[in-house]
Amino acid sequence: MAKGEGSPVSFTIIRKISSRGEIRERVLDVAGELLRIGRGAFNDLHLDDLTVSLNHAEVRRDEQGSYILRDVSQGQTVYLNRVPVKEAVLQPGDIVKIENYSLSVSQSMPGGPLVLAVEEGPAMSTEPALALMPKLLLSSGRWTKWRLAAVLTLVLSAGSILAGVLGQGTVFMPGDVSVKHSKFASQCEVCHASVKPVWSYTDDAACQACHHSDILPPSHFKQEVALSTTPPCASCHLEHKGQKVLADVSDVKCVQCHADLKAKDQLVPDIKSVHNFSTDHPEFAVTQSQPSPDKGVIRVRLDDKERLKDEGQLRLNHALHLKLERDYLDNMGMKPLTCSNCHRMDDRGRNMEPINFQRDCVQCHSGDIDLAPVLPGRRVTHGRQLDMVRQQLDEIFSAVYLQAHPEEAKKPEQLRWIPGRRLPGQPQTAQERYVVDGRAEGEKILLSSKVKKCLKCHRVEEVRVEERAVTEGGVKPDSVQDIAMAQESQLSDRNVSPPPSVPTDVGERVKTLIAKVNVPVRWLPYNHFDHRAHAAIPEIKTKGEGNWCLPCHENAAGSVRSEDVLLPSIALCRTCHFEPGGAQASCRSCHEFHVPHKPDERPLMSFHSQPAYQLLSRVEEFRYV
Structure with a gap:
């Protein structure tokens, strides 16, 4: 029910209004049990003065028919008979003072409506800042909103035209361009269309004029998999932000999708939400063959001990090789073996080369x-x-x-x-x-x-x-x-x-x-890992007692089964890589988004004889889960 509809009148407000030299009274009846007083337009008794709070006071009628005055302005600015009050019962003959307004209280009959006669006294002295406010309002005076907007528009238009004539378009740049783009920093037309909304992204076609489209990752935004369309290049690569390297994309750009990643019809199973490497990044996963008769490939995480195994066909006992008996070593004229006797870095020092019999095994075993x-x-x-x-x-x-x-x-x-x-x-x-x-x-x-x-x-x-x-x-x-x-x-x-x-x-x-041994070329083909950089860390050398692989591949020394997968778990990586304060743990430190080349086309995993590029075409959708 709206206020005043069907409810008895509880308050009568009498205001004196001066119009054309004449003073007239305006009477307003208010129904309901509550009368709100203040500067806000929602009040029943509106007092239009900057010194009055938006919601200043209220008068409520209780069950006994008494009228209770209460100060709701959070300050002692309501006076009853010249005494500041927070709450008091009104009686006929009382005078309520709110700033420069006086409210005289009366009642025509017992149980009848409370009558408030409002009189506005002379303006009280106000603070200089409050006194200046009417002069600063843009709704009146010489500088109205429309006039000011028109002047600013003319100034900006004239400045834009002048900058274009003088060839000084860079004054409108919000920030410096990246190092690679600095050679055409003053040629805005290389990236920007002549007429386009300022809030829109640069077209992908402008980027792909130099950066070929074949660098786009095949695993992202496949029409049959992703729920969202491919975002524009500029949504992740933010130019004019003072970044020296435009490829240095923050984790926020990855997380905005991977925090709630979905795929159509679950074509990509086991999708995990990721917000941060240190908190909820899932355990690392490797690609394994699907058990018959399903065939195909599946992703198995390193903590899935029941399904995780190296399905290669080479029999190898790591513990036996790392703990050869002294008599055997003396007879063979050998020193104790370390991981580096068999596992060798590639030329870049990042990845390990696959084991090769002619290079690695013939040192001890006859050809x-x-x-x-x-x-x-x-x-x-x-x-x-x-x-x-x-x-x-x-x-x-x-x-x-x-x-x-x-x-x-x-x-x-x-x-x-x-x-x-x-x-x-x-x-x-x-x-x-x-x-x-x-x-x-x-x-x-x-x-x-x-x-x-x-x-x-x-x-x-x-x-x-x-x-x-x-x-x-x-x-x-x-x-x-x-x-x-x-x-x-x-x-x-x-x-x-x-x-x-x-x-x-x-x-x-x-x-x-x-059976073909099919030694894996890369267990985790889409990650960045630099073995040489990790080998140079003093703590790793000390912990490994000269065999620097063992601090991370800690299960290798005791492994007696060929089926053991000896990759370190994510928990081990988190002991060093965490934010803030630890080693770098950003998405880019391990993952690539753009892959401009095919991975190594040698057999990828120990249980596949097909080339890696054929295998990867079937597991692309698993890349970042």
Whole structure:
């Protein structure tokens, strides 16, 4: 219900108004239980004087019908019968004084409305500042708002035109440009359009005239992933702010999205909100293969011990290498191994090169594999797949047989047995039996889990190979006619007539292979990390007792399993990197946004044989989660 509608009149205000030399009375009835008094327009009794507070006093009618005066001005400026009061009961005949206003209290009948007769006395002396306020108001006087605005507009327009004529456009720059842009600091038109609102950003086209668009990160703002559109370049790279390096973007620009990152239909799973590295940055994550039958790749965080593992196929015991027995070291003429014996920095000193057998392992391990006890003194070459090893075994055992039976070498060429091949219908020779048996024994000793020659470091895997047809020599043509032509060509070179029919082998076969080791090139390919800079820190050298890797890779010295992922956790990094007061912990200190080049195209992770650029195209959306 609005005030005054349906409520009994509780107050009557009588004001004397002077108009054209005549004094008239104006009567105002106020309904309700409360009468507000003050300078504010919302008051029932409006006293228009700067010395009166906006909300100065109030009179309330209580349940007994009494009228209570209360000072709400936070100052003792309400007087009742010349006595300052904070709260008092009004009686007929009282005089209330508020600044230069007098309110005479009366009541026509008991229980009737309270009558307040308002009289304005002579103006009281005011402070100089208050007295000047009417003169400073822009609503009246010579300098009104409109006149002042018009004059300022003319002055600014004239100044802009004059600066343009004199070639002094830089006077309007809010700040210096960055160092890289300083060569065209006075050429505003390079970046700015001639007519454009001053509050709008510079067009991306102006930036991309020099900075090619292929530096834009493929993982950000994909149409099928991101909920927001790609922001303009200038929204992050703020020019005219006195920054020497425009790429020095503050964390605020990253956090404005990453504090509440969302993706459509959860195409990018496990998205974490990030506000600060020291507080809520998620644990580091590595890319692993998705378990069958899902295939693909997944992101696994370092604290997910159940799923985290190095799926590489190289057997390696870090603890054994770092704690070799003294007798072994003396016999080999070696010093105790440290991490740097195998893990080497790249030329820039930032990243570690992947382990290479020919460079790192041959310092201690032989480059060839001895066939003892089957054939002592004979060796097969390291690094070959099993089908090539079998060929080498055939050559070795064939040479041994010919040394013991020189008469075999004197046979005509068309009757001589060629390792790995026997003509259809031709009986097995003694040489072939010796070579086949020797190959089987050699392969058995190489792949023995007890002797551990190949299996000391490698794993084997069996794969199903689909074959429509196989000819001798490993040729896989598409038709029986192609098979016949291939064999006829091979046999004609040896002056041997082909048989009337050529057998074919159609179907699948199981092939045993040495599993590719696929040593990772980069575990965290999209981070910045400088190993050389960290190695120079005295505290790290002291803590590592000369082996400076161990203070961060603290689990390496005790690792006995090849599946262990020995990357340091984010908690370890936070012991040094924190803000304020610690080492740098900004987003840019670890992450790139623009990636103008593909990462290393060698195999990225230990469980993938596909090139890194193919793998990364599938995990780009995981880059910063």
